[in-house]
Amino acid sequence: MIARSDCVALDEGDELADLRQEFTLNEDEIYLDGNSLGPVSRAVRTRVNEVIDNEWGHGLVRSWNSAGWMAAPTRIGDRLAPLIGAQPGEVLVADTLTFLLAKLVGAALDQRRERHVVLTDVANFHSDIYIIQAMCARAGRPITVKTIDRNTLERELNDDVALVELTQVDYRTGESLDMKGITAKVHAAGALMLWDFAHSAGAVPLDVTDAGVDFAAGCGYKYLNGGPGAPAFMYVRKSWQGILENPLPGWLGHARPFDFELKYEPAEGMQAFVTSSPSMIALAALDGALDVWDRVSMAQVRAKSLALTDLFIALIDERLAGVFDIVTPRDHARRGSQVALAHPEGYGVIQALIERGVIGDFRAPDICRFGFTPLYLRFVDVYDAVDRIVEIMTDGSFRDGRYKARLAVT
Amino acid sequence: MIARSDCVALDEGDELADLRQEFTLNEDEIYLDGNSLGPVSRAVRTRVNEVIDNEWGHGLVRSWNSAGWMAAPTRIGDRLAPLIGAQPGEVLVADTLTFLLAKLVGAALDQRRERHVVLTDVANFHSDIYIIQAMCARAGRPITVKTIDRNTLERELNDDVALVELTQVDYRTGESLDMKGITAKVHAAGALMLWDFAHSAGAVPLDVTDAGVDFAAGCGYKYLNGGPGAPAFMYVRKSWQGILENPLPGWLGHARPFDFELKYEPAEGMQAFVTSSPSMIALAALDGALDVWDRVSMAQVRAKSLALTDLFIALIDERLAGVFDIVTPRDHARRGSQVALAHPEGYGVIQALIERGVIGDFRAPDICRFGFTPLYLRFVDVYDAVDRIVEIMTDGSFRDGRYKARLAVT
Numbered sequence: 001m002i003a004r005s006d007c008v009a010l011d012e013g014d015e016l017a018d019l020r021q022e023f024t025l026n027e028d029e030i031y032l033d034g035n036s037l038g039p040v041s042r043a044v045r046t047r048v049n050e051v052i053d054n055e056w057g058h059g060l061v062r063s064w065n066s067a068g069w070m071a072a073p074t075r076i077g078d079r080l081a082p083l084i085g086a087q088p089g090e091v092l093v094a095d096t097l098t099f100l101l102a103k104l105v106g107a108a109l110d111q112r113r114e115r116h117v118v119l120t121d122v123a124n125f126h127s128d129i130y131i132i133q134a135m136c137a138r139a140g141r142p143i144t145v146k147t148i149d150r151n152t153l154e155r156e157l158n159d160d161v162a163l164v165e166l167t168q169v170d171y172r173t174g175e176s177l178d179m180k181g182i183t184a185k186v187h188a189a190g191a192l193m194l195w196d197f198a199h200s201a202g203a204v205p206l207d208v209t210d211a212g213v214d215f216a217a218g219c220g221y222k223y224l225n226g227g228p229g230a231p232a233f234m235y236v237r238k239s240w241q242g243i244l245e246n247p248l249p250g251w252l253g254h255a256r257p258f259d260f261e262l263k264y265e266p267a268e269g270m271q272a273f274v275t276s277s278p279s280m281i282a283l284a285a286l287d288g289a290l291d292v293w294d295r296v297s298m299a300q301v302r303a304k305s306l307a308l309t310d311l312f313i314a315l316i317d318e319r320l321a322g323v324f325d326i327v328t329p330r331d332h333a334r335r336g337s338q339v340a341l342a343h344p345e346g347y348g349v350i351q352a353l354i355e356r357g358v359i360g361d362f363r364a365p366d367i368c369r370f371g372f373t374p375l376y377l378r379f380v381d382v383y384d385a386v387d388r389i390v391e392i393m394t395d396g397s398f399r400d401g402r403y404k405a406r407l408a409v410t
Numbered sequence: 411m412i413a414r415s416d417c418v419a420l421d422e423g424d425e426l427a428d429l430r431q432e433f434t435l436n437e438d439e440i441y442l443d444g445n446s447l448g449p450v451s452r453a454v455r456t457r458v459n460e461v462i463d464n465e466w467g468h469g470l471v472r473s474w475n476s477a478g479w480m481a482a483p484t485r486i487g488d489r490l491a492p493l494i495g496a497q498p499g500e501v502l503v504a505d506t507l508t509f510l511l512a513k514l515v516g517a518a519l520d521q522r523r524e525r526h527v528v529l530t531d532v533a534n535f536h537s538d539i540y541i542i543q544a545m546c547a548r549a550g551r552p553i554t555v556k557t558i559d560r561n562t563l564e565r566e567l568n569d570d571v572a573l574v575e576l577t578q579v580d581y582r583t584g585e586s587l588d589m590k591g592i593t594a595k596v597h598a599a600g601a602l603m604l605w606d607f608a609h610s611a612g613a614v615p616l617d618v619t620d621a622g623v624d625f626a627a628g629c630g631y632k633y634l635n636g637g638p639g640a641p642a643f644m645y646v647r648k649s650w651q652g653i654l655e656n657p658l659p660g661w662l663g664h665a666r667p668f669d670f671e672l673k674y675e676p677a678e679g680m681q682a683f684v685t686s687s688p689s690m691i692a693l694a695a696l697d698g699a700l701d702v703w704d705r706v707s708m709a710q711v712r713a714k715s716l717a718l719t720d721l722f723i724a725l726i727d728e729r730l731a732g733v734f735d736i737v738t739p740r741d742h743a744r745r746g747s748q749v750a751l752a753h754p755e756g757y758g759v760i761q762a763l764i765e766r767g768v769i770g771d772f773r774a775p776d777i778c779r780f781g782f783t784p785l786y787l788r789f790v791d792v793y794d795a796v797d798r799i800v801e802i803m804t805d806g807s808f809r810d811g812r813y814k815a816r817l818a819v820t
Binding site for chain 1: 434436441443446447449450454455458459462463465466467468470471472473474479505506507508509512516532535536537539540541543544547548549550557637638639640641657658659660661664668669670671672674685686687688689690691692693695769771773774
């Protein structure tokens, strides 16, 4: 039996333990939803107020140059690049994930004009599918978007497939896909590969360079803790830069923005994929949130992430065997940084837990999601969370009629 | 001769004078560039920190519902609506101006499928032209984008014109176009009308309802003071809602975002034009910036704006007759809230003025732009600014070789 004292010992030996103090967390609450929205860090507050008070407040319009605002999307992109194994000059931060996917899907389709199929995962996050369909509808040729079972990908690949888009970690099950293996198969069919890293960046080690990934995009507000609706990031492999064209061009992506030319001419490198100036306040929050990542390696984060999810799974096995279906893979190679427990009354489970101070979330039809974020979670948090899950499953409070009523109106 | 004491008297009688204390402005500096980037107000600081500390910091993921984040784009849109004469439910704030124009151009083209021409102004801000061209290239039929002299618009209108896009106040000359008259002509030809309000919102009174405008968009960081790269706003006339389709759909625009449906089904009203969740920190800044507008009417703002620009023009006439070509219309009905002075060495003029603490900006090839923003500018500021313009034109410092070198590398 795993005891609470074992978890205390694990925390005492945790080399990342000090990082927790950088974050604002509520007393008496266990936050297992950093995979949806990461918490505020001290550096975010500092950096945002520095932008408001000094750069905007005193520098005013001059700060476009003097405070480096023009270059902020690529500068902060370079800070983020190591988290996905990208090189300097391959990442930018701006906009939102959906807009960045729109740019990449549109641009990729233009590079495979003789092909008419885009493949994506039927289990993909739904808005990825919406924007793929929307950009395909505007590609200038008929394109079929096939939402397939990702396990049948190899069978679906042929010389009519222009692009494959997959989310690297499944938002429901937490399964992590084999990025390198899948990318190689897609390339063997002559198609291009676009990865969505929404649940991957800051959660699992990624090496886009080694995996030969063409394009990727992800969001800044989950494991990266950049704030609600934070700017997103996109990756374009160096070898594609200067070839790939931004289908949603704007001022800041022009080679000479201050020449106000009627004809668009793209800037060099990732700058060509900047459309408008993103909010400098929103960028400042993400910039501040990246500070803590300078103090850890993804190898450290991954080791603790697996230890936390292993512990959670072991405790559920030990204390609630048969109550939940653990849908997240037990195989480390296939696991992201969350654990999903399926239960027919999953909505009630999550609501009852929130009332006891354990914050997870529910994804229809039956998934209870728990995110494990190594920067600020302790091993005792995992122990205490399972304690409360045992409580609500034992006392039956997850069956409260109030929860059913709320589910009906969601 | 206008004396400085006359300006002091005007300030004493100014009913908007108190609003200046809401803003951060540098001592010994006259900021005539609020038409490019408005300054920070006290409410911005307060509201941003409230979002960071309380809504995000403590509410965490719950704030999507409990703090009203889901509805923020339309709630703040409703606050902004009166500034353009829109009704509740016709405005949203999100994204950036270029993305909102992309949505509106794409959507408008889909409503006039039998037509093949889009008209815009050759003097338009260049990124409007880029995004119009980009969306036309993806409309699914051949479309010609004609960049015309706006004074020839009537001649160019015919039954092949799908859409006309114009910027209501010219960013260089400060000329304000006759929104109602032009919209009527465009409609008479069966085309749709899209206005860019970048230099209009908060600068001139607008009545989209009375003018029968179909669609409009504008930015939040100029006269609205929402911060660098602030979220933009868009207007869709009520009668178009439910008909017009968002060409860049996303999660938050779905009728039931938490049902995670594979098929996109638009939400009702303006919500359908929200793509992703915008940055709540960036929205908070804009939200705070709108507070000051609750205390003034656009009629008051307009009266002071015209008084400020009249004074500036009169002082230039009086003290620098023949030195500059005043390209902004003297006719009130055709004047925005800026004054543009053309001078062959305009770049040097602006640089020399910045060194003397008067912040304006330069637009190629020869325009010195001065924005007059009634919320925080005093009549004495206008007087003192002209004093310094007289100084640098008299002592010849605008001809400094350093400025020429900087222009060459811009």
